[in-house]
Amino acid sequence: MSPIYLDNNATTACDPAVVEAMLPYFTEQFGNASSMHSFGNKVAQGLKEARVAVQKLIGAEFDSEIIFTSCGTESDSTAILSALKAQPERNQIITTVVEHPAILALCEHLEKEGTVVHRLKVDKKGRLDIDEYKSLLSPRTAIVSVMWANNETGTLFPVEQMAAMARTVGAMFHTDAVQAVGKVPIDLKKSKIDMLSLSGHKLHAPKGIGVLYLRRNTRFRPLLRGGHQERGRRAGTENSASIVGLGKAAEQAMEYMEFENTEVKRLRDRLEAGILAQVPHAFVTGDPANRLPNTANIAFEYVEGEAILLLLNKQGIAASSGSACTSGSLEPSHVMRAMGIPYTAAHGTIRFSLSRYNTEEEIDRVIEAAPPIIAQLRKLSPYWNESGPTAAEQAFAPAYA
Amino acid sequence: MWDYTEKVREHFFNPRNAGPLDGANAVGDVGSIQCGDALRLMLRVDPETERILDAHFQTFGCGSAIASSSALTEIVKGMTLDEALQVSNQQIADYLDGLPPEKMHCSVMGREALQAAIANYRGETWVDDHEEGAMVCKCFAVDSVLIEDVVRANNLTTVEQVTHYTKAGGGCCSCHEGIEEILSNVSAERCTAPMPPSLADAPKPAAQPIAIHVTKPATEPAARPRLTNFQRMRKIEETIEAIRPMLQRDHGDIEVVEIDGKNIYVNLKGACQGCMMEQATLSGIQAQLVDALGEFVQLLPAGMLGLSARR
Numbered sequence: 001m002s003p004i005y006l007d008n009n010a011t012t013a014c015d016p017a018v019v020e021a022m023l024p025y026f027t028e029q030f031g032n033a034s035s036m037h038s039f040g041n042k043v044a045q046g047l048k049e050a051r052v053a054v055q056k057l058i059g060a061e062f063d064s065e066i067i068f069t070s071c072g073t074e075s076d077s078t079a080i081l082s083a084l085k086a087q088p089e090r091n092q093i094i095t096t097v098v099e100h101p102a103i104l105a106l107c108e109h110l111e112k113e114g115t116v117v118h119r120l121k122v123d124k125k126g127r128l129d130i131d132e133y134k135s136l137l138s139p140r141t142a143i144v145s146v147m148w149a150n151n152e153t154g155t156l157f158p159v160e161q162m163a164a165m166a167r168t169v170g171a172m173f174h175t176d177a178v179q180a181v182g183k184v185p186i187d188l189k190k191s192k193i194d195m196l197s198l199s200g201h202k203l204h205a206p207k208g209i210g211v212l213y214l215r216r217n218t219r220f221r222p223l224l225r226g227g228h229q230e231r232g233r234r235a236g237t238e239n240s241a242s243i244v245g246l247g248k249a250a251e252q253a254m255e256y257m258e259f260e261n262t263e264v265k266r267l268r269d270r271l272e273a274g275i276l277a278q279v280p281h282a283f284v285t286g287d288p289a290n291r292l293p294n295t296a297n298i299a300f301e302y303v304e305g306e307a308i309l310l311l312l313n314k315q316g317i318a319a320s321s322g323s324a325c326t327s328g329s330l331e332p333s334h335v336m337r338a339m340g341i342p343y344t345a346a347h348g349t350i351r352f353s354l355s356r357y358n359t360e361e362e363i364d365r366v367i368e369a370a371p372p373i374i375a376q377l378r379k380l381s382p383y384w385n386e387s388g389p390t391a392a393e394q395a396f397a398p399a400y401a
Numbered sequence: 402m403w404d405y406t407e408k409v410r411e412h413f414f415n416p417r418n419a420g421p422l423d424g425a426n427a428v429g430d431v432g433s434i435q436c437g438d439a440l441r442l443m444l445r446v447d448p449e450t451e452r453i454l455d456a457h458f459q460t461f462g463c464g465s466a467i468a469s470s471s472a473l474t475e476i477v478k479g480m481t482l483d484e485a486l487q488v489s490n491q492q493i494a495d496y497l498d499g500l501p502p503e504k505m506h507c508s509v510m511g512r513e514a515l516q517a518a519i520a521n522y523r524g525e526t527w528v529d530d531h532e533e534g535a536m537v538c539k540c541f542a543v544d545s546v547l548i549e550d551v552v553r554a555n556n557l558t559t560v561e562q563v564t565h566y567t568k569a570g571g572g573c574c575s576c577h578e579g580i581e582e583i584l585s586n587v588s589a590e591r592c593t594a595p596m597p598p599s600l601a602d603a604p605k606p607a608a609q610p611i612a613i614h615v616t617k618p619a620t621e622p623a624a625r626p627r628l629t630n631f632q633r634m635r636k637i638e639e640t641i642e643a644i645r646p647m648l649q650r651d652h653g654d655i656e657v658v659e660i661d662g663k664n665i666y667v668n669l670k671g672a673c674q675g676c677m678m679e680q681a682t683l684s685g686i687q688a689q690l691v692d693a694l695g696e697f698v699q700l701l702p703a704g705m706l707g708l709s710a711r712r
Contacts, residue, residue: 304437306403306463310413323437323463332437347437347461380419380467382430382441382459 003316004362008202009151009179009295009353010320014245015204021248022206025241033238034229043240050247054211057250058177058196059187067212067230068243072178072199073102075212076145078223078234079174079195080106083143084115086219090142090171092116096128096157097338099147100176104334116140125287126155126339134165141171148180148196152322152335152351153286154295156184163192172218178202178210182253183260183292194218200242204355205249209242256356264354265293267363271352272296274367279374281389285341285349294354297322299336299345300374302383308350311373317366322349344383405464406498412468417475422457429518429527432510438462440470442514444477446522451482458514465497465504472496473511482519488512502542506533537579540572545583552587558676560584585678592678594648595685633694634660640693641667644686648673655686658703665690666703 031039163173182203200209227235305321322333336346425443432439456474490508520527534545653673
């Protein structure tokens with residue numbers, strides 16, 4: 001029985017064509033792009049082509065707006081720290097409570113050093129309140145950083161509208177788009193977005209390569225200094241093989257964009273409907289009407305996520321969970337808590353994230369496997385009684401820690 | 402993925418004694434849904450001998466929580482209640498050939514359920530006195546609550562001391578930032594030195610570089626008569642004198658070194674010197690001086706004396 005990989009928001013498999021494009025850069029094309037001889041020249045040519053491919057994928061106006069970094073987190077950190085350093089007269093950040101830790105942990109750290117951080121709340125479906133956002137924008141806002149799509153629920157934020165609003169007060173706008181790039185069409189030249197982060201391994205390129213899009217004429221301070229690479233905006237010898245791989249992956253993502261939004265979406269919807277039809281006390285989290293085509297996040301009440309994952313894994317099915325236990329922290333996912341999902345459900349959230357490689361047979365196998373697992377765990381749960389949650393009068397009420 | 406032992410996996414995939422128990426006469430409910438763990442332990446106890454004839458469990462929780470519950474029921478079956486009370490959480494973990502440090506609380510929950518069930522049988526109420534914090538030191542499995550308690554009880558001020566008392570931070574050192582944060586939080590709440598108004602009610606200290614910290618005078622400066630140089634110096638001295646006892650209570654002190662226009666240079670001494678709250682203390686005193694003088698002044702460490710002279 002071949003394993004089924006439904007954890008593509010965590011990371012994706014490297015596409016075989018990407019691997020093939022990369023291989024020469026480990027052997028004959030080992031040169032340093034900065035060198036004057038022919039060894040370096042060909043590598044420089046490879047980087048140039050990759051830069052153009054990424055430029056096309058996100059609709060940037062100029063290829064020089066693409067800065068290669070080591071990962072999405074580096075891009076995020078570079079963007080926010082640069083905005084603060086380049087605009088000393090502005091010391092406020094606006095972000096959201098559901099951002100990736102790459103943004104949240106950095107903001108928390110900056111807060112201790114005196115930066116003022118505003119975090120936009122979300123409603124039950126994970127949506128932002130634009131009026132609240134508007135009221136927080138001010139001439140003191142250095143940067144707004146809002147993710148394009150949420151990694152746990154796939155919910156999309158209106159970043160283009162928000163970027164235009166940020167521009168009216170002269171604030172920079174950054175979006176962490178690692179989940180969105182390659183899954184939803186992006187045309188940056190038509191937007192007011194100043195900076196965008198993307199990560200190679202989320203779109204079938206290898207790990208260890210990311211991009212920071214930096215709009216021309218945006219004030220910038222590099223994170224790493226020490227070389228002229230990337231026009232001095234990101235020093236350090238280029239990761240040429242991975243950059244070329246990302247270029248290939250970007251080309252393919254363009255090709256499959258339509259497929260992502262039709263076929264992958266159809267499979268996702270089939271999976272979701274198939275499971276929900278069989279499992280009572282389960283619901284989709286986030287905003288089902290406005291989300292990534294590949295993501296389904298289902299909360300199974302009265303059972304715990306890690307236990308579900310272990311049993312799914314036994315049957316070769318890979319997914320992920322927002323439960324506290326999978327991360328070793330005490331609290332369940334901050335995204336689920338922000339949406340006000342009750343603890344009994346938040347611990348039992350499972351994210352299935354598909355890719356263009358998933359097949360209908362695989363999806364049908366998951367639809368068959370998941371419901372018995374939930375039933376088996378509910379039998380063990382003190383919150384569950386034969387066929388439903390325990391009635392209020394005999395409800396499980398432990399001595400809380 | 403967690404590095405579970407074969408035994409943990411086995412007990413998770415094939416839990417023993419799962420589900421409700423008919424004729425249970427001792428039930429212990431513990432855990433916290435917030436932490437994602439809840440356990441009901443059901444025992445059938447022979448009233449004559451106080452021996453546990455059967456034990457079942459129901460658990461909401463992760464793999465190791467279910468495995469720990471399963472192990473617990475196996476361990477206590479056949480024991481008398483007094484014997485069962487001696488079962489430690491380490492015994493449960495050992496039965497499973499060990500648990501990852503972050504998952505040790507699963508075994509703690511098992512032991513607590515056992516105590517709660519026995520209390521229930523004996524008609525007593527069991528009070529949970531165990532509080533758990535976020536895991537700080539992963540090398541030695543030390544959580545934030547333990548570190549905070551020890552810091553508070555022993556007046557610890559450095560990471561090194563915390564390591565000596567709790568082992569936390571003695572391994573890979575990656576948690577030193579977290580330990581420093583606990584230290585500064587505890588010292589902030591204990592410190593009796595003046596705080597700048599912005600920090601006085603904030604729970605967490607936020608270090609602010611004093612040079613850019615501008616505190617608006619509480620009263621309109623223009624409303625007051627201008628002080629002569631001598632009056633002004635006296636006023637500064639009086640204000641500082643009034644603050645010194647507070648600092649001395651924390652085994653610290655302050656002395657004025659030089660007054661140069663709006664710049665007042667001071668030395669922090671004793672415990673205040675190098676204290677994590679140094680900046681906040683200076684800001685607090687500065688706010689009081691501004692208030693007393695009715696003009697903006699800047700309190701600077703004496704070390705900066707030479708620096709500004711060059712400017």
